[in-house]
Amino acid sequence: MESEPSLVFVVTHGREDAERATLPFVLGNGCLAMDVKPVFILQSEAVRLATKGYADSIQAHGLDPLKKLLDNVLQAGCPMLVCSPCAKERGITEADLLPGAFIAGAAKVIDLLLDAKNCLTY
Template sequence: MSESREKIVYLATHGGENPEKATIPFVLATAAQAMDVDAVIGLQCDGVFLAKKGYADSVHAGGFPPLKELLDTFLKEGGTLYVCSPCLKERQIAEGDLIEGAEIAAAATFTDEILSAKATLVY
C-alpha cells in the first residue's frame, strides 16, 4: 500500500450467521478501492470463517453481490485481508484451511493498521 494514499480499515466480526454484516465491509472496501483508497479488512470473532476455503461461496445478503464475488474482487485489487490468530485457534481453523491471500495476524498488526488508517469501521 502506498504511503501517500488514504487508508481505511474495516473489521468484520460476523460470518454466515449474519450475511448482511459479513458482506457490508467488503462492499465498502471494494468501493474504497475504486476511489483509490487503500482498504484493509480484518476478520475477527466469527468473521474468520469468511477466510475459510469454500465458506464465502454460500454467503449472500439480499441486495448485494455474492460475498465470494466481493472477496475475490477485494483481493484481486490488492486489498489486505488479515485474520485474527486467536479467533482462528478458538474455532479450530488451521492455516491450511484459509483462502489464498488471507494473512494471519495478531493484536499488534491490527493495532498498527488501525493507527495508520484515516478511519476504522467495525461490523
C-alpha cells in the same frame, strides 16, 4: 493506491448475519473504485469468511454475492488479517485460508489501526 491504509474494516460476522458480513466488502469494492486502500481485519465468526469455500453460498438480500466481493478485494491485493486467537479457537490454520488472507496477532492489528485514517466496524 496509498502505502498506508486509508480505511480499515473490522468484520465480526459470518454466515449468521449475511448482511453485516457482506457490507464491509461492498464498501471495500467501492474503495478500490476510488483508489482508496482498504484493509480487512476479521474477528470472531468473521474469521470463517477467509476460509476456502465458506463464503461461496453467502448472499445477503439486495447485495452482490459475498464470494464475488471477497475475490475482488483479495485479487486487488487488499490485506485481510485473520485474528489469531479467533482462528485458533475455531481450528483454522493458514492452510485453510484463501490466498491473500493471513493470520495476525494483536501487534499487527494495532499497528494497522494506528496508521489508518478511519476504521469501520461491522
